[in-house]
Amino acid sequence: MDTEIRQIQKQCLLLLDIVDGICRKHDIKYSLCGGSVVGAYLYNACLPWDDDVDLMMTRDNYNKFIRLAMKELPEGISIHNYQVGDDFSTPFTKIMNDKTTIVQHDDCISGVFLDITVYDKIPHNWFAKVDTFLWKISQIVMIGKVESSNLQQRVRNLMLSTILSSRRNYLKIMEKLVVLLGTSSKEYSYSELFGAFANTTNFQPAIFENYAMICFENKEYMIVRDIYDYLHTRYNRTDFREPKEKQYAPHYKYVNFNLPYKEYIKLKTQE
Template sequence: MKTNITTRDIQLLELEALIELKKLCDDNGLKFYLRGGSVMGAVKYKGFVPWDDDVDIAVPRKDFEKLIELSQTDWSRKFEIISYHYQEDAGCYFPRVFLKKQFIKEYGVPENNRHGVSVIDILPLDGAPDSNFKQKIYFAHVYFLRIMGSLTTKNLTGHKLHRRILLRFLYLFGIDKKYSQTDIYEKLDRLYSSHSIEDSKFIGTITGSLYTKEIFPKEVWGDGELLDFETEKFLVPTQFDSYLKKLYGDDYLTSEPSDKAKNWKKHIKEVE
């Protein structure tokens, strides 16, 4: 068992999982883009952001649904995909790639989830309404259902103060007892998939942490651009500069967060 695990050790484990997932997708004609901080890493560092310890990908809805089906095949010796579609206690709307439990001790990686060690988040890439008015209604509907999804987790950790207050208020009225977590996730799934990529001018990963900021004109994503990421090449949004400026600011190439912010962003706090 390895001791003194570093962020770099976590990154290499995630890269291994990412390469295996890419092979699964390539073998089945499926497509995915790097998302969020992983795009920043590809553009700015040709790999992981040095202090980042997670990988996010965005999968167009049709491929996303096929990938969920394939997740139940024996696609990897070391990794597995956990999704609420097949595991009722998944605890998250979007699927995640996990290191199988029998390998956790071998790698010596601290668990970061009740299912073990989560290494990749898999988010659907969906369409959104075209008009500003319809988008506002859509965003409000998404926000409400995401709040309801948080309510069913029974865990307020990591939520901002205003959300914690709202969740406690809803608990008082027993709203969490009226719907199961799966009920809420199915409602989210229907809402997200109600606007196809093909028929939409705007698309994005609204289920992501940056919420409405993750919706872009379709041409920003485009067909994707292959960029170096560690030892491999992966797709990023075609207009990756516009993508990163909206998410992280115009100075994303030159600015860096404080040491406190770097540590806050980590998903596994016990590593160096």
């Protein structure tokens, strides 16, 4: 019998097939990302303890995918980020099975999901400092207000109540500026400015501009060609196996494969 984590993985793989189909149809480049690359590299499969699947795209591919996915995702599968949708304002994209429920450790409630992170061009000129500044402000916006115990925190909270009051609007403005700055230099690297984590690691262009196919869960999916270079840059180590104490599901604490997450939210509000 499948474990609960394996059932989550199978749901994520169904979402991966949907995304892969749209990308193949429209010649959109993508790659497995993060822990999914580690799983592909070590096992040609999901890490046994991983409870999601992650993808990554460069900005042009990412925006093209979002436009098409809004039209082509099947019924019951939805797309969410700060650009689309009304109940999630994440800086990255979630492709979600609306007919399921998963509750994460931070109490975020959604359907079982697949994450897609965008990598933007970071120019090799002084505009790179602007990108870094915009990213730092985005971290403040995403974290939100904190306890006002000193002047700096009070100023921070005032900004979040006024000029930075809309997380969605700030991310949209940041996107336009980052895309514009990315064209300002012929020399550039790629970075995860709109990612889920506080990470501004720079990747060499060749990593995100060359792709291959890899066997992952007995099917062929797209991945960056230089897998080792990607993993070494991201994790800054040469051994990508995790010790036993880190082999646990990183996201979820409750899952229901037969209950739509919006129904779950209604039930919780009635308690």
